[in-house]
Amino acid sequence: MIRIICLTDVGLQLARRLQNALIANKAKSVDVCFKPNSFSETVQSFFQQGDRLIFICATGIVMRTLAPVIQDKLKDPAVLVLDEMGKFVIPLLSGHEGGANEFARQVSELLENQLVITTANSYLKPVYVVGMGCERNCPEAVLQTLLDECLLKAGLTFDDISAICSIDIKADEVGLMALAKSLHKPFLTFDANALGEMEARLSTKSDYIFKTVGVYGVAESAALYQAQQITNNSSELLLNKHKNKQATCAIARSYAQ
Template structure:
């Protein structure tokens, strides 16, 4: 399997106040790989260095501070990394630079949703649509009816329907499961299977890591990790897919749904 994803730019979070630092702690729960700089000195040189090195930036401060700091470091909207500004109380998320081409607009929407803020998109709007991937796990020989029952119940309880699902995904161990292939045929969507090594790339994004599942499959979770892995490969973006429905289960199957945004 060829991985067509481009390398993600690193993320740097910058706080200048105590409330801002507290909000960064919340941000780090869903972007644990990010670097956090609290009141860095010398401020302008440090921020410009990260920006010129290609870091995606989230600054918890006034927008004017960011404009004055990065003005001399700007190149163009096709190469500059995305920059978000969030007020220290976490009410608004503003994509300040590289909104369309750099993905800052979609990134702002994702961050705002996670912290309960309002995204403030000031540029001309493209239509963006979410692509949803259902990750599935199941016991050996699980029939189609059982898979459909779990899927329909989960989707309806979250205000979704079958037609909202763009693709299915699971672990390679299940690639010979007739029920999963029948489910893909019923939904008229593709299904992809990933090895444990790929699924483990998303272990820190899981709602829960299971040692039992790891012993049985070689990864810490099938449904959630498979949904994230395939969503990550649907479009080329600098930011992560989101797990919008954590693992649901019945007696014989598990299901999770991940989302990524597609520009159209």
């Protein structure tokens, strides 16, 4: 869910324009909140349930309101701030890990305004890689649904992704091969020794997975490894491992010069 929160009539006009633009750009659910009752409690509730938030107001109001519920950059949802005239968009929280920088870029393109990114590496070109693991013979549709959910959480589209990756024992996994083919993306796999190099960057480690395939996490390791291979720079997790009953998915990012 995307929530656009505004406090003035001028801000409401911009909020409606942005809402229509996001929906036209295939955003699934966009809600405009004009002068919400119990402002702090309402906004904090949105934040804690993981909604992406776009504020049309002063940054100070946003920070004072969200300060009590901010956890860390790996858990908090993306938060953007716009001025009332719509001239600038600022990714305020979770710029890298929560996808706020990329989300702000999309908003900036829709409104044709100035993107203001203050986090490191904003002058470099980001490269995004999807890592996936799954049970044997997992259907393509199950994989597609999980990937759709993860891209939405990260604020990305299929066009942003450079490859879909996994461990080498999945090189013949029909569902993964079919998914990559249908999206016109390369499907790449790597052995456990290569993926083991990413161990220190994993968000979680599974002893069961390690005993089974030799790495502590397939999806995160594969995404991190390939992103680093593309740029020859260090990689990081943009979206930690998400899973359903049959598959896992993670998204990594690196920066190219």
